[in-house]
Amino acid sequence: MKKSSIFGLVVIAIAIAVIISTYKSASTYGSFNDARQSAATLQVVGHLNKEKALYYDAKKDANYFSFFMKDNKGQECKVVFTGTKPQDFERSEQVVLTGKMVGSEFHASKILMKCPSKYTQDKLETTEFTAKQASI
Amino acid sequence: MDTAFKGEHLVPGHLGQFFIILAFGAALLSTISYYFAATDSNKLDKSWLWLGRIGFWLNTVSVVGIGSCLFYIIYNHLFEYHYAWAHSSRTLPVYYIISSYWEGQEGSFWLWGFWQAVLGNLLIWKAKSWERPVMTVISLSQVLLSSMLLGVEIFGTRIGSSPFILLREAIEGPIFSRPDYMGFIKDGNGLNPLLQNYWMVIHPPTLFLGFASMIVPFAYAVAGLWQKRYKEWVQPAISYALFAVMVLGTGIIMGSFWAYESLNFGGFWAWDPVENASVIPWLTLIGAVHVMIVYKNTGHAYFTALFLTLISFVLVLYASYLTRSGILGETSVHAFTDLGMTWHLIIDVLIFLIIVVVLIAVRWKELPISKKEEETYSREFWMFVGSVFLALSCLQLVFVTSIPVWNALFGTHIAPPNDKVTLYNIFQSAFAVIIALFMGFTQFLKYKKTETTRFFITAIVYLVFAALIGALIVYVTGIYKLHFVYVLLMIAAIYSVLSNAKVLADAIKGKFKLAGSAVAHIGFGLLLIGALISAGTSKVVSQNTSGEQYSAEFAKANDPRENIMLYKNQPVKMSGYEVTYIGDSIALPNHYFKVDYKKLDANGKVKEEFILKPNSQANRKMGLVSSPDTKHFLFHDLYTHVSMAPIKYDDELRGQEAGHEGEADDDKNYDPPVAHEIAVGDTIRFREGYMVLKGLNKDAHVQDIKLGGNDIAVGADLEITSHGKSYMAEPIYMVKGGNGFDFARKVDDVGLKLRFSKIIPEKSKVEVTVYQQPESKKPYIVMRAIEFPYINFFWSGTIIMVIGFLMSIFRRNKELKTV
Numbered sequence: 022m023k024k025s026s027i028f029g030l031v032v033i034a035i036a037i038a039v040i041i042s043t044y045k046s047a048s049t050y051g052s053f054n055d056a057r058q059s060a061a062t063l064q065v066v067g068h069l070n071k072e073k074a075l076y077y078d079a080k081k082d083a084n085y086f087s088f089f090m091k092d093n094k095g096q097e098c099k100v101v102f103t104g105t106k107p108q109d110f111e112r113s114e115q116v117v118l119t120g121k122m123v124g125s126e127f128h129a130s131k132i133l134m135k136c137p138s139k140y141t142q143d144k145l146e147t148t149e150f151t152a153k154q155a156s157i
Numbered sequence: 158m159d160t161a162f163k164g165e166h167l168v169p170g171h172l173g174q175f176f177i178i179l180a181f182g183a184a185l186l187s188t189i190s191y192y193f194a195a196t197d198s199n200k201l202d203k204s205w206l207w208l209g210r211i212g213f214w215l216n217t218v219s220v221v222g223i224g225s226c227l228f229y230i231i232y233n234h235l236f237e238y239h240y241a242w243a244h245s246s247r248t249l250p251v252y253y254i255i256s257s258y259w260e261g262q263e264g265s266f267w268l269w270g271f272w273q274a275v276l277g278n279l280l281i282w283k284a285k286s287w288e289r290p291v292m293t294v295i296s297l298s299q300v301l302l303s304s305m306l307l308g309v310e311i312f313g314t315r316i317g318s319s320p321f322i323l324l325r326e327a328i329e330g331p332i333f334s335r336p337d338y339m340g341f342i343k344d345g346n347g348l349n350p351l352l353q354n355y356w357m358v359i360h361p362p363t364l365f366l367g368f369a370s371m372i373v374p375f376a377y378a379v380a381g382l383w384q385k386r387y388k389e390w391v392q393p394a395i396s397y398a399l400f401a402v403m404v405l406g407t408g409i410i411m412g413s414f415w416a417y418e419s420l421n422f423g424g425f426w427a428w429d430p431v432e433n434a435s436v437i438p439w440l441t442l443i444g445a446v447h448v449m450i451v452y453k454n455t456g457h458a459y460f461t462a463l464f465l466t467l468i469s470f471v472l473v474l475y476a477s478y479l480t481r482s483g484i485l486g487e488t489s490v491h492a493f494t495d496l497g498m499t500w501h502l503i504i505d506v507l508i509f510l511i512i513v514v515v516l517i518a519v520r521w522k523e524l525p526i527s528k529k530e531e532e533t534y535s536r537e538f539w540m541f542v543g544s545v546f547l548a549l550s551c552l553q554l555v556f557v558t559s560i561p562v563w564n565a566l567f568g569t570h571i572a573p574p575n576d577k578v579t580l581y582n583i584f585q586s587a588f589a590v591i592i593a594l595f596m597g598f599t600q601f602l603k604y605k606k607t608e609t610t611r612f613f614i615t616a617i618v619y620l621v622f623a624a625l626i627g628a629l630i631v632y633v634t635g636i637y638k639l640h641f642v643y644v645l646l647m648i649a650a651i652y653s654v655l656s657n658a659k660v661l662a663d664a665i666k667g668k669f670k671l672a673g674s675a676v677a678h679i680g681f682g683l684l685l686i687g688a689l690i691s692a693g694t695s696k697v698v699s700q701n702t703s704g705e706q707y708s709a710e711f712a713k714a715n716d717p718r719e720n721i722m723l724y725k726n727q728p729v730k731m732s733g734y735e736v737t738y739i740g741d742s743i744a745l746p747n748h749y750f751k752v753d754y755k756k757l758d759a760n761g762k763v764k765e766e767f768i769l770k771p772n773s774q775a776n777r778k779m780g781l782v783s784s785p786d787t788k789h790f791l792f793h794d795l796y797t798h799v800s801m802a803p804i805k806y807d808d809e810l811r812g813q814e815a816g817h818e819g820e821a822d823d824d825k826n827y828d829p830p831v832a833h834e835i836a837v838g839d840t841i842r843f844r845e846g847y848m849v850l851k852g853l854n855k856d857a858h859v860q861d862i863k864l865g866g867n868d869i870a871v872g873a874d875l876e877i878t879s880h881g882k883s884y885m886a887e888p889i890y891m892v893k894g895g896n897g898f899d900f901a902r903k904v905d906d907v908g909l910k911l912r913f914s915k916i917i918p919e920k921s922k923v924e925v926t927v928y929q930q931p932e933s934k935k936p937y938i939v940m941r942a943i944e945f946p947y948i949n950f951f952w953s954g955t956i957i958m959v960i961g962f963l964m965s966i967f968r969r970n971k972e973l974k975t976v
Binding site: 023025030034036039040042043044046047050057083 | 543552572574575
């Protein structure tokens with residue numbers, strides 16, 4: 022076999038491996054119900070329940086923030102995030118959480134929120150908050 | 158309908174809009190004329206060529222005109238224009254007007270178009286026989302860019318988005334039916350505080366010059382295929398490709414430095430889709446440069462060179478589609494919104510993609526693809542393999558970044574990876590290991606054929622050295638605790654630095670033209686080493702060890718508690734440092750927090766002390782926006798970022814500066830008072846220290862109060878000691894006209910209010926009432942601190958790499974002249 026054909030095969034094999042492993046590592050969007058049934062980490066899209074209180078008290082623990090969120094199916098769940106309260110969280114319109122269910126609480130490792138900007142209604146702002154440090 | 162609005166300045170907008178239409182029309186004229194000039198068989202007839210040139214010059218003038226009108230509008234605060242209102246404000250300093258210029262998408266399209274016009278003029282001057290076909294491509298791209306700014310309705314759909322749209326046209330509101338609505342628009346929205354940074358003045362122009370110059374090698378490749386000059390296009394394209402790679406690389410790193418200095422990413426790279434979108438075409442074009450050189454020297458790898466050159470520019474357009482269409486909305490932090498141009502952007506990508514596919518298909522049989530096999534022990538073979546691996550690493554980036562696109566295309570519902578940073582890091586490091594190894598041993602190979610024994614001996618000797626040095630570094634820095642691939646990457650990166658250092662040493666002795674690539678490779682190797690150590694072993698130093706535990710389970714699952722809370726003047730120990738939040742300084746709109754870092758030796762003596770001033774802006778429109786402050790040491794950086802602080806909005810602070818707050822009854826801000834009967838020399842203890850009554854001052858004065866003959870005023874000289882610092886305070890007791898008064902004194906740094914409440918002559922004692930601020934009223938900050946070791950390798954690596962690129966450009970240009 023020619024060297025270039027061997028190399029071509031290697032390239033194709035790596036390309037396929039990349040695609041499969043990406044697909045495998047890809048997460049799924051789910052509901053709180055899905056999170057309850059599986060122990061896996063997943064992403065939940067929903068919105069903040071603004072009627073219930075947000076809890077963050079830097080004096081007690083600067084790394085504890087909890088709130089109640091309704092997922093897109095209308096189910097509500099208490100969410101706990103290790104970190105500070107993202108600024109303007111109250112104004113968020115849509116929240117995407119990454120995390121998993123621990124007991125009856127959803128422990129989020131990442132919050133991505135979208136707020137309508139107060140003044141520019143024609144503009145959306147997106148902000149992401151990560152609980153863990155981006156380490157290699 | 159025809160309301161006559163008062164106070165609007167419509168002239169600059171109309172003029173600007175006129176320039177936009179003119180720019181579009183002139184670019185179209187230029188494209189068509191250059192096309193006919195290129196296909197005309199009679200090369201002596203220059204009428205099409207001149208028409209093409211005139212069209213392009215007219216376009217250039219219009220682009221400058223658009224820019225001037227927009228600048229006039231922003232500079233003069235004409236908030237009747239949406240762009241000025243949305244991106245600037247009266248309080249914005251003049252030099253940030255430049256940043257507000259490209260905060261919006263329209264401004265950044267303009268910037269791109271401007272650079273493309275500059276490059277087009279350069280090519281008209283320099284390209285000689287290539288001018289006609291190359292300028293056809295560039296004018297076509299200029300047509301598409303100008304169309305992005307049109308903002309004209311055709312068949313019910315709006316094409317493009319104009320920066321000259323009026324506020325009342327852009328936003329609906331009852332206020333805009335009033336003819337005098339301008340009287341209510343006092344100020345603009347202002348520039349996002351994060352962009353108010355000098356890096357944002359220079360980073361976007363550099364980045365867009367990089368993007369714009371990507372089209373030049375593309376245009377040469379297209380011209381080569383089109384005009385059947387299959388081999389000639391490569392030589393000039395190499396120089397321009399090197400230029401594009403150098404500028405785009407500089408722009409990307411500037412962005413990363415800006416993120417590191419003023420964003421809360423906590424690092425210099427976050428694999429955000431927007432970052433990926435700019436680095437992908439950069440990597441493919443670097444691959445293209447290498448295979449173009451291979452082709453020029455040996456005649457091999459023609460197709461790869463062609464393909465990578467062409468695809469790089471298509472990827473630039475794809476990147477602009479990704480970042481500007483709003484499709485990344487759920488996955489990216491960058492605030493890009495859909496301006497209703499999704500299809501416009503897709504068409505842009507497709508037009509150029511179709512040009513690529515059709516040209517390759519039509520010319521396929523004629524392409525000078527070498528039938529011969531490369532030698533295994535030849536430089537060209539491994540340069541080719543390395544370039545293909547570079548492209549493969551991009552494939553992974555493209556594939557993952559495009560997940561929202563797959564969802565839109567196939568109606569699937571895949572979410573991006575939960576821990577994308579780790580995923581990217583591991584994948585890209587694996588590719589980087591291979592590429593760095595190739596960068597190393599290819600230096601010992603020659604073009605065509607190399608003697609194998611000698612090659613193996615040198616290559617292996619250097620590899621052993623690299624492994625030894627690498628093992629040492631891995632051990633010292635603690636990288637061995639991470640994933641194994643990082644250990645390999647460290648060794649490979651050192652290998653590439655070492656072998657290129659040898660090439661550089663040889664080059665200095667004689668073969669100087671090889672120096673450019675050696676320097677660029679060394680720079681890239683150092684960049685890898687720096688990124689690896691600093692990102693891999695960066696350490697959160699603000700680990701929270703105190704704090705109430707909510708539940709054991711919670712604490713276990715969320716181990717790194719990265720935020721630490723500091724009360725004012727209360728030192729906290731944190732990874733070898735004693736850290737104290739000692740005060741504030743306010744330079745509106747920034748609120749700086751002074752954080753004092755002390756390093757103590759075993760005897761408690763201060764070895765090292767410095768103050769960092771991270772700042773926050775409490776902006777009513779954007780919320781609390783914080784920027785970190787970083788202490789740069791030679792071998793590491795200490796990064797400090799305030800994640801939360803109870804501070805006042807900037808407009809409140811402005812108000813406060815004007816009028817002083819009334820001294821209202823503020824006892825409610827304190828814990829219930831405690832009265833102490835003391836004599837001179839006695840000590841009162843309080844929660845955070847103690848105070849001593851040093852003496853009584855019979856001669857005390859209270860401002861503006863005159864004392865009569867029988868009146869007395871006595872001051873209590875108190876020396877307060879708290880957390881190793883002492884303060885003086887003198888509350889006063891006064892008898893005036895037979896009535897007793899007292900004047901309290903506050904010591905804000907300690908959170909105390911002191912009253913000299915009574916004199917008890919019979920016991921020769923006095924009564925001092927102490928008010929302490931409860932913990933909850935004390936000022937505090939919540940902050941995060943990260944140590945980045947050896948990050949200077951990363952920055953110096955990039956600088957060295959850019960120098961290497963520059964040297965290579967000079968070398969290739971010299972070759973161009975001699976040919």
